[in-house]
Amino acid sequence: xxxxxxxxxxxxxxxxxxxxxxxxxxxxxxxxxxxxxxxxxxxxxxxxxxxxxxxxxxxxxxxxxxxxxxxxxxxxxxxxxxxxxxxxxxxxxxxxxxxxxxxxxxxxxxxxxxxxxxxxxxxxxxxxxxxxxxxxxxxxxxxxxxxxxxxxxxxxxxxxxxxxxxxxxxxxxxxxxxxxxxxxxxxxxxxxxxxxxxxxxxxxxxxxxxxxxxxxxxxxxxxxxxxxxxxxxxxxxxxxxxxxxxxxxxxxxxxxxxxxxxxxxxxxxxxxxxxxxxxxxxxxxxxxxx
Amino acid sequence: xxxxxxxxxxxxxxxxxxxxxxxxxxxxxxxxxxxxxxxxxxxxxxxxxxxxxxxxxxxxxxxxxxxxxxxxxxxxxxxxxxxxxxxxxxxxxxxxxxxxxxxxxxxxxxxxxxxxxxxxxxxxxxxxxxxxxxxxxxxxxxxxxxxxxxxxxxxx
Numbered sequence: 001x002x003x004x005x006x007x008x009x010x011x012x013x014x015x016x017x018x019x020x021x022x023x024x025x026x027x028x029x030x031x032x033x034x035x036x037x038x039x040x041x042x043x044x045x046x047x048x049x050x051x052x053x054x055x056x057x058x059x060x061x062x063x064x065x066x067x068x069x070x071x072x073x074x075x076x077x078x079x080x081x082x083x084x085x086x087x088x089x090x091x092x093x094x095x096x097x098x099x100x101x102x103x104x105x106x107x108x109x110x111x112x113x114x115x116x117x118x119x120x121x122x123x124x125x126x127x128x129x130x131x132x133x134x135x136x137x138x139x140x141x142x143x144x145x146x147x148x149x150x151x152x153x154x155x156x157x158x159x160x161x162x163x164x165x166x167x168x169x170x171x172x173x174x175x176x177x178x179x180x181x182x183x184x185x186x187x188x189x190x191x192x193x194x195x196x197x198x199x200x201x202x203x204x205x206x207x208x209x210x211x212x213x214x215x216x217x218x219x220x221x222x223x224x225x226x227x228x229x230x231x232x233x234x235x236x237x238x239x240x241x242x243x244x245x246x247x248x249x250x251x252x253x254x255x256x257x258x259x260x261x262x263x264x265x266x267x268x269x270x271x272x273x274x275x276x277x278x279x280x281x282x283x284x285x286x287x288x289x290x
Numbered sequence: 291x292x293x294x295x296x297x298x299x300x301x302x303x304x305x306x307x308x309x310x311x312x313x314x315x316x317x318x319x320x321x322x323x324x325x326x327x328x329x330x331x332x333x334x335x336x337x338x339x340x341x342x343x344x345x346x347x348x349x350x351x352x353x354x355x356x357x358x359x360x361x362x363x364x365x366x367x368x369x370x371x372x373x374x375x376x377x378x379x380x381x382x383x384x385x386x387x388x389x390x391x392x393x394x395x396x397x398x399x400x401x402x403x404x405x406x407x408x409x410x411x412x413x414x415x416x417x418x419x420x421x422x423x424x425x426x427x428x429x430x431x432x433x434x435x436x437x438x439x440x441x442x443x444x445x446x
């Protein structure tokens with residue numbers, strides 16, 4: 001359908017954007033890459049009174065490394081992060097996930113901050129952010145605050161960003177050379193939203209797993225960390241038996257939703273398979289990066 | 291209404307649009323460039339794909355106001371003098387399409403992809419075109435056409 005009537009503001013500084021958000025609050029939708037918001041408008045699932053288009057905020061686009069963190073500006077487009085050597089070298093899990101987002105034409109416009117502020121639990125970036133304990137810098141007229149990923153995702157398309165706040169940047173920890181990562185997913189077609197996805201990252205110290213990160217997409221209304229499986233993995237050496245047990249633990253307590261793409265039982269089975277595949281691929285990638 | 295100026299297929303165009311007007315509708319309704327097709331209008335089918343500043347984008351998921359100052363290429367821009375380009379000729383020769391509704395989207399997506407990846411093989415081409423839907427062909431003839439174009443470009 002054609003888009004509904006909507007007012008339009010195009011600020012050129014973050015300060016202007018924040019003033020507009022303070023004025024309109026929940027009446028406004030922030031328009032970043034538009035690859036999720038414009039379909040929502042077309043389908044009348046979102047009916048904001050005003051669009052605040054932040055594509056002109058050049059200060060929000062860019063990738064920088066400081067103090068062991070990689071800060072990615074909210075309006076950095078997905079293809080830019082995908083082509084970034086900094087991202088490839090410092091956040092291998094993000095680099096693994098980016099090519100799986102939508103299709104090439106979607107990544108031309110879609111932004112890192114837009115996907116994470118949209119908060120679709122079936123998308124790749126929320127699982128990556130949750131797995132890595134990313135931090136979200138938000139700004140309003142009353143100042144800045146930093147929200148950890150564990151508190152960012154509150155429900156289906158719901159985050160802890162308040163109506164008067166703008167997402168400024170997302171910070172990911174820099175992975176050491178002994179860290180390997182993989183993003184595995186099962187989708188009907190390449191580029192579709194996955195039925196289930198898994199962000200997996202392992203750090204090996206002298207052949208022993210010293211840090212393990214596992215987060216699923218598509219299993220609940222928020223990305224889901226597999227904490228029990230992570231705890232099992234730490235202190236052990238990678239092996240088929242270990243990854244088998246991790247897959248069992250990671251999926252023991254879950255009750256995924258059922259829809260026309262798959263039953264709850266099917267999703268659970270995919271999830272276990274993805275854990276085995278993802279851990280193997282992450283361990284291989286850790287060896288390659290050493 | 292918002293006044294915008296942009297380049298389309300090498301020519302400067304100015305217009306006045308409502309903020310909610312998509313780039314696809316602006317191209318079709320205001321500039322009369324109806325080669326760009328509108329299928330699903332929510333970013334799923336790929337029929338409206340055009341090239342903006344060198345990259346393939348879905349023109350139904352971009353507002354016309356956001357294209358102000360940009361360089362846009364539509365399917366009309368590929369054969370300005372009426373003779374087919376390498377990709378178009380190869381797709382013609384491979385009988386890539388049937389009804390033609392999805393054609394401009396596939397052609398623009400493949401144009402952007404081949405210019406960035408001239409040595410792409412079948413697997414990469416399939417992946418690059420996976421966001422475009424065709425209901426007639428079963429895709430094989432489309433892939434054949436793009437592969438043929440890549441081969442002819444390499445052979446010069």
